[in-house]
Amino acid sequence: MEKELLLMLPGPVPMPERVRLAMSRQAINHRSAEFGAVYADCVRVLKTAFGTTNDLFVISGSGTAGMEAAVSNVGKDKEIACFVNGKFGERLYKISQRYGTAHEIKSEWGTPLNLAALEEQLEKGAEIVTLVHNETSAGIKNPAQEVGRLCRKHDALFIMDGITSVGGDLVEADKWGVDIAITGSQKCFAAPAGLAMVSVSSRAWERLTKNPPFYLDLAAYKKSASGKPMETPYTPAVPLFLALREACLLIEEEGLPARIARHQKMSGAIQAAAKAWGLALFPKIDKLHGYSSTVTAIEYPAGVKDDEMRAAIKKMGIVIAGGQDHLKGKIFRIGSMGAVSAPEILATLAATQYALKKCGYTSKGNGVEAAAEVLG
Amino acid sequence: MEKELLLMLPGPVPMPERVRLAMSRQAINHRSAEFGAVYADCVRVLKTAFGTTNDLFVISGSGTAGMEAAVSNVGKDKEIACFVNGKFGERLYKISQRYGTAHEIKSEWGTPLNLAALEEQLEKGAEIVTLVHNETSAGIKNPAQEVGRLCRKHDALFIMDGITSVGGDLVEADKWGVDIAITGSQKCFAAPAGLAMVSVSSRAWERLTKNPPFYLDLAAYKKSASGKPMETPYTPAVPLFLALREACLLIEEEGLPARIARHQKMSGAIQAAAKAWGLALFPKIDKLHGYSSTVTAIEYPAGVKDDEMRAAIKKMGIVIAGGQDHLKGKIFRIGSMGAVSAPEILATLAATQYALKKCGYTSKGNGVEAAAEVLG
Numbered sequence: 001m002e003k004e005l006l007l008m009l010p011g012p013v014p015m016p017e018r019v020r021l022a023m024s025r026q027a028i029n030h031r032s033a034e035f036g037a038v039y040a041d042c043v044r045v046l047k048t049a050f051g052t053t054n055d056l057f058v059i060s061g062s063g064t065a066g067m068e069a070a071v072s073n074v075g076k077d078k079e080i081a082c083f084v085n086g087k088f089g090e091r092l093y094k095i096s097q098r099y100g101t102a103h104e105i106k107s108e109w110g111t112p113l114n115l116a117a118l119e120e121q122l123e124k125g126a127e128i129v130t131l132v133h134n135e136t137s138a139g140i141k142n143p144a145q146e147v148g149r150l151c152r153k154h155d156a157l158f159i160m161d162g163i164t165s166v167g168g169d170l171v172e173a174d175k176w177g178v179d180i181a182i183t184g185s186q187k188c189f190a191a192p193a194g195l196a197m198v199s200v201s202s203r204a205w206e207r208l209t210k211n212p213p214f215y216l217d218l219a220a221y222k223k224s225a226s227g228k229p230m231e232t233p234y235t236p237a238v239p240l241f242l243a244l245r246e247a248c249l250l251i252e253e254e255g256l257p258a259r260i261a262r263h264q265k266m267s268g269a270i271q272a273a274a275k276a277w278g279l280a281l282f283p284k285i286d287k288l289h290g291y292s293s294t295v296t297a298i299e300y301p302a303g304v305k306d307d308e309m310r311a312a313i314k315k316m317g318i319v320i321a322g323g324q325d326h327l328k329g330k331i332f333r334i335g336s337m338g339a340v341s342a343p344e345i346l347a348t349l350a351a352t353q354y355a356l357k358k359c360g361y362t363s364k365g366n367g368v369e370a371a372a373e374v375l376g
Numbered sequence: 377m378e379k380e381l382l383l384m385l386p387g388p389v390p391m392p393e394r395v396r397l398a399m400s401r402q403a404i405n406h407r408s409a410e411f412g413a414v415y416a417d418c419v420r421v422l423k424t425a426f427g428t429t430n431d432l433f434v435i436s437g438s439g440t441a442g443m444e445a446a447v448s449n450v451g452k453d454k455e456i457a458c459f460v461n462g463k464f465g466e467r468l469y470k471i472s473q474r475y476g477t478a479h480e481i482k483s484e485w486g487t488p489l490n491l492a493a494l495e496e497q498l499e500k501g502a503e504i505v506t507l508v509h510n511e512t513s514a515g516i517k518n519p520a521q522e523v524g525r526l527c528r529k530h531d532a533l534f535i536m537d538g539i540t541s542v543g544g545d546l547v548e549a550d551k552w553g554v555d556i557a558i559t560g561s562q563k564c565f566a567a568p569a570g571l572a573m574v575s576v577s578s579r580a581w582e583r584l585t586k587n588p589p590f591y592l593d594l595a596a597y598k599k600s601a602s603g604k605p606m607e608t609p610y611t612p613a614v615p616l617f618l619a620l621r622e623a624c625l626l627i628e629e630e631g632l633p634a635r636i637a638r639h640q641k642m643s644g645a646i647q648a649a650a651k652a653w654g655l656a657l658f659p660k661i662d663k664l665h666g667y668s669s670t671v672t673a674i675e676y677p678a679g680v681k682d683d684e685m686r687a688a689i690k691k692m693g694i695v696i697a698g699g700q701d702h703l704k705g706k707i708f709r710i711g712s713m714g715a716v717s718a719p720e721i722l723a724t725l726a727a728t729q730y731a732l733k734k735c736g737y738t739s740k741g742n743g744v745e746a747a748a749e750v751l752g
Binding site: 005014064065237 | 380381383385387388389390391396397399400401402403404405406436437438439440441444448470471474560562568569570571587589590591592610611612613614615616619695
C-alpha cells in the first residue's frame with residue numbers, strides 16, 4: 001500500500017487535514033476584502049505567538065527570505081554581531097556578510113553562546129545582533145532573553161530567528177527586546193512551507209537603512225498592510241495564506257499555552273526515551289541554554305550507522321533527520337513540531353528502538369515505555 | 377447560494393480542479409527524490425513554454441521576486457536601459473534603480489516603445505536592457521524579437537518579463553536572444569500564485585555581478601538544481617510546486633501550439649465584442665506591436681463609470697479588472713489567460729454587455745453574438 005511517509009523532521013511537518021484542504025479551493029482575488037480578512041486573521045494569531053504588539057507581515061517566501069528581510073532592512077553597512085552555534089546561525093551570518101560588516105561569535109554547534117564576546121562586540125560598536133533562538137541543527141535553545149538584555153543595554157537592534165520556536169515554544173519578543181523576529185510557516189505552525197513572518201519594532205522602523213531588496217522592502221509591506229483591505233505589496237501565495245489562516249485558527253482553538261505545553265511534553269517523551277536507551281542528548285547546555293522542545297538531537301552510539309538506521313526507520317514509513325554538515329553520521333534528530341501528538345511520537349520511538357537494535361546497539365532500557373510514562 | 381467568483385482578471389485566474397487538488401496532499405520532504413521529480417517535470421515543460429534550452433529555476437516568491445532575481449544577478453552597478461509603456465515596465469525600472477544606473481525609455485502606457493532611444497542608450501554603453509513582453513496594465517504586446525536583435529547587435533544582456541505571455545502566447549527566448557526570461561505561476565499557467573520561474577543564458581552566467589540578494593542568488597539555485605535529486609537552495613513552497621507540476625502536465629496534454637491558438641481565439645472573441653459594441657481597444661499598436669492575447673484592455677465610453685459597471689458585473693458573479701494608476705476609470709480589462717475557454721468568455725461578455733447598457737451606454741451592435749462567431 002502506498003501511503004504518505006510520517007515526517008518527524010524539524011520541518012516540514014505533517015499538516016492537519018483542515019489546513020491542507022484550505023488550499024484546494026478556487027483562486028480568489030488578493031486585492032479583495034476576503035483576502036484582507038484572511039491576512040488579518042493570520043496576523044492576529046501570529047502576534048500572540050510572537051509575543052508582540054509590533055507590526056507583523058507575511059512574506060511569500062521561505063524562512064530564509066524572512067531572515068534576509070530582517071538583515072537587509074536595518075543592516076546595510078552596519079557592524080553586525082552574529083551568534084553561531086549551528087547551521088542557521090551560520091546562515092544569518094552569511095546573509096549579514098552581504099549587507100554589513102559581520103562579526104561571527106562562534107561556538108561549537110550545540111554548545112553555549114559566548115555572551116562575553118557579545119559584550120565585547122557591543123562595546124566595539126556593533127549596532128545589530130543576530131541570534132537563532134532554537135537551533136534545529138543541534139537541538140539547542142539559546143538564551144534570547146539574555147541576548148535581548150545585552151542589546152538594550154548597548155542600544156543595538158536585536159534580530160531573532162524564531163523559525164522553529166514561534167508557535168511551539170514560549171516566545172516573548174516584546175518582553176525580551178526583540179526588534180525583528182522571524183518565523184516560518186512549515187514548522188511549529190504545521191502549515192505548508194513557503195511563507196515567512198516578520199515582526200518589526202518601532203526602534204527598527206526608526207533605523208531602516210537604504211535600498212533593501214525590492215521584494216523584501218519592509219516599508220512596502222507596512223504600506224500595503226495598513227490599507228483597507230489589508231494587502232501585500234506583491235501578489236501573495238494565496239493558497240498558502242488560506243492554509244496558514246486555518247493553522248492559526250487551530251492554534252487559537254488549542255490555546256497557545258496548551259500548545260507550548262504539548263510541545264514540551266512531546267520532546268520530554270523523546271528525551272526520556274534517549275535516556276532509557278543510554279544515549280546522550282547532543283547539546284551541551286547550561287543554566288541559560290536548554291534542550292529544544294521542537295526537535296531533539298541525539299548522539300549515535302558507537303557502531304550504529306546513520307544511513308542504515310534511518311533506512312530501517314523509513315522502511316516502517318517514518319522519516320527522522322540525520323545530522324547536517326559535519327554532524328552527518330554523528331547525531332539523529334526527531335522533530336516534535338506542530339500538530340504532533342502521542343501516536344506519532346510513540347510510533348517513531350518504537351521504530352527507532354527497533355532500528356537501534358537492528359543496527360547492533362543494545363539499549364540500556366525500554367525507551368518506548370519511558371516515553372509512554374511521560375505521555376500517559 | 378455562495379459560489380466562488382469567476383475571476384476574468386489578468387491573474388490570478390481560475391485553476392483547473394486537478395491543479396487545486398494537488399495542493400491538498402500531506403507534506404512531503406523537499407530533499408527527496410519525489411520532490412526532485414516534481415521540480416524536474418516543471419522545468420521540462422517550462423523550458424518548452426519559454427522556448428529555451430537554458431538553465432531554468434523555480435523561485436518560491438511572486439513574479440516580482442523573479443524580476444528582481446534577474447536584475448540583481450547581472451545588473452549591479454551597470455548601466456540599465458528600461459523600457460516603460462505600462463505599470464510592469466515601471467516596476468522593472470524601479471528594481472533596476474536599486475542595483476545600477478537605470479535609464480527609463482518611456483512611452484505613454486499602451487503606446488509603442490521607442491526603439492531609436494534604445495539604440496541611443498546602447499551606443500552610450502547600456503549593458504542591460506529590460507522589457508515587459510506583454511504589458512497587462514495596457515493590453516499591449518511589445519516587440520521582444522526586435523529588442524533582442526538590438527541587444528545582440530550591441531552585446532547587451534536582455535532581460536524579458538514574460539510573466540503574462542509565457543505559456544499563453546508564443547515565446548521563443550533563445551531565438552529572440554533573451555538572456556534572462558521570467559514568468560509567474562498564476563497567469564497563463566493557471567496555477568496558484570506564489571512561484572516565479574527564471575531562465576538564464578550562458579552569456580548571463582558569464583556576466584554575473586557580485587552580491588545579489590541571498591534569497592535570489594541564481595548561482596545557489598543552479599548548484600541545488602544540478603544535484604541528484606534536483607533541489608532548491610532554500611525550503612520551497614511545496615504545495616505550489618505540486619500544483620505547478622499538474623498545470624505543466626495539462627499544458628503538455630493540450631499541446632503548447634493548441635494552447636497558444638486557444639488564447640488567441642479567446643482574446644479575438646473579446647476584441648470582436650468590443651468592436652461590435654463600438655468601443656476602442658486601448659493600445660495604440662503598429663506593425664511591431666500587437667494586442668495582447670492574454671488580456672484585452674478596452675476604453676470606457678463617455679459617461680460609463682468604472683465602479684458602477686464592474687459592480688454590475690460582479691453582481692452576476694464575474695470579476696473583471698479596471699485600469700491601474702492613472703488609467704483608473706478610463707479602461708476595463710478582461711483576462712483570457714490559462715484554462716479559460718468559451719463558456720467563461722461568453723458569460724463575461726454577456727454580463728459586460730448588460731452592464732454597459734445598465735450604465736447608460738447604447739451599444740452599436742451585439743458583442744456577444746460577434747464573439748460567438750469567433751468562438752463557434
